Amino acid sequence: MRSLRRPRRGHRMSEQLLEVSDLHVRFPVRRNLLGRVTVENHAVSGVDLTLYKGETLGLVGESGCGKTTLGRTIVGAQKPTSGSILYDGKDLADLSRREQAASRRRIRLVFQDPFSSLNPRMTLRQIIGDPLVATGEARGSELEERIAEMMRRVGLSPDYMERYPHSFSGGQRQRVNIARALIVGPELVVADEPVSALDVSVRAQILNLLRELQAEFGLTYLFISHDLSVVENIADRVAVMYFGKIVELAGTAELYETPHHPYTEALMSAVPIPDPALRGRGGRILLPDELPDPTSPPPGCAFAGRCRHALTGRCDTGMIPLEGGVRCVRSGELKLQGLTAKTN
Template sequence: MTPAPPRDTGAPVPAAPVLEVSGLRTHFPVKHGLLGRTVGRIRAVDGVDLSVRPGETLGLVGESGCGKTTLGRSVARILQPSAGRIEYRPDAAVGPVDVTGLSGARLRAYQRQVRVVFQDPFSSLNPRMTLLQIVGDPLRSYGIATGSELEDRVAAMLTRVGLSPKYLHRYPHAFSGGERQRVSIARALIVDPKLVVADEPVSALDVSVRAQILNLLRDLQDELALTYLFISHDLSVVESVCDRVAVMYLGKIVEVAETDELYARPRHPYTEALLSAVPRPDPRLRGTGRRIRLSDDLPDPARPPAGCSFRTRCRFARPGVCDIAGEAPALSPATGGHHVACHLTDELMLAGVQGAPV
């Protein structure tokens, strides 16, 4: 008997990820003595699984030192991962390519499609170069344009990011912090990338300028069909711009969910603690929530705790469950579309942000 064809439910088929990270590790050697002997390794990124869907903004959040920036730079291949896979799919009709082993011309081709906007717009811009040289350098480096064509493209990109083309021959010191970040964005986008790693793109800016840059990033995403990996420690910013959020702790992803769902109903105790510091959007609710203060005794990333890496700061940690060596919780599906790395997630009732959208 011929089996019946699968029933068409009318539900959209999820698009294949533009980027999929599997078991990614980026470790740094700890050297000691006159001979520089390696005595240990800093596990900055320690077995990360993550996917980024085409056209979305995926937020990556966590405390300073959790490995967010190292993960972003590993994805962009600014840093060489120690192990794992980074599979990049440039087009729906093309199969994924593992970029962890790329070098030479193939690596350069990948880095043209995956660009980075750095945190500090001043230190990331060469003070001895004009805007024409800074923004036009990728065009020249990749052999895309030179001469008058290069100048025309740079002028058009400056206009697109909200700067006048008459600034072409000015230097970075002549601009404000927000204007410098627009220059950084123009430099990243001038070669038509598909994925942008935005590493704390507004944290160095005045509060009054942040909204302008965030609105610019949204407009450019719609206009140019961009995908963002948005790295930030500011959960209020992440809530406003991201479609999904991945929470990182001590080199590992501990929770992933749609933004609204994660802010309203966190499933990991670390996520709950981070969200407890988010200001309430409703003035009537401000000051009514209980701030969860974590211990300042951070584990050493060279010697992470046995079992769950968060257990030394978790108020729910259970001896004999969370501290068993070799049994770190895996990132697994949970209710509400979450993926959570916690042994006790099915037993916990955690508080989200009051007034968060649902």
């Protein structure tokens, strides 16, 4: 059985920061004449996840798999239908208003789009300083000093404080987003596709910045992305999400070398190889376009209808638990190809 805690880059995980238990998030699709919900979209279905202090947990999957909904639920932007999110041992749903305000300072979100996530009518001073103003933590000269210091720390000159977002590039705007998230001193940062809208060269700069800030401030990251090559570069562990469930979870190096779920293998087969001499090795696994109906989840493995290894009567019936870090009844039988096999 694989280790679920094996980190990469020598990170040692010991102290638990956040625990997600049997989390469900459903959205109403149809109501009857009495206003009762009759059809629901199952966005997140029974997710169990643990984050440890100081680690980066990558969360990957196709668009629509529920990873953004999970991230928004953790930061409090979306209410769960059922289940619990324990932060430092306390359920976020049971906190008082004062405790909820404190948790919002400790758990922050970095948005995907650096263009639409910034108010074009606000200056950088207002954008970055807004969390401090909202919480009443700083004002006057102290507020300005903290804004200037955070701007310097993310690579922006304090001289830009009175400028508006349209004056900056995508990479600079994402630095503004990061500064706004970190200005109140959080412990956990949920980064939702933070580099997907940026050029390749700028992506590397932002990823390096996130690593530096993590080391300096002792941050914990939940790094959400559909790009496995980016996640490999920054994550200690990786959770693979499909149709609202975690289907595989392991240390980064282990997962990329030896995936145990066919969906993980399919995702890795789509990762481009930089070396032209190695391109095409292993081949791309093309998945059928037919996705399960999110309002009526199928029994058994939701991936069975698209999986080339699925067995009728075995993979499409009953509940399949996450055991040994993988949600697949055939994980012990299959020899799947990882990303490292394509480059060796």
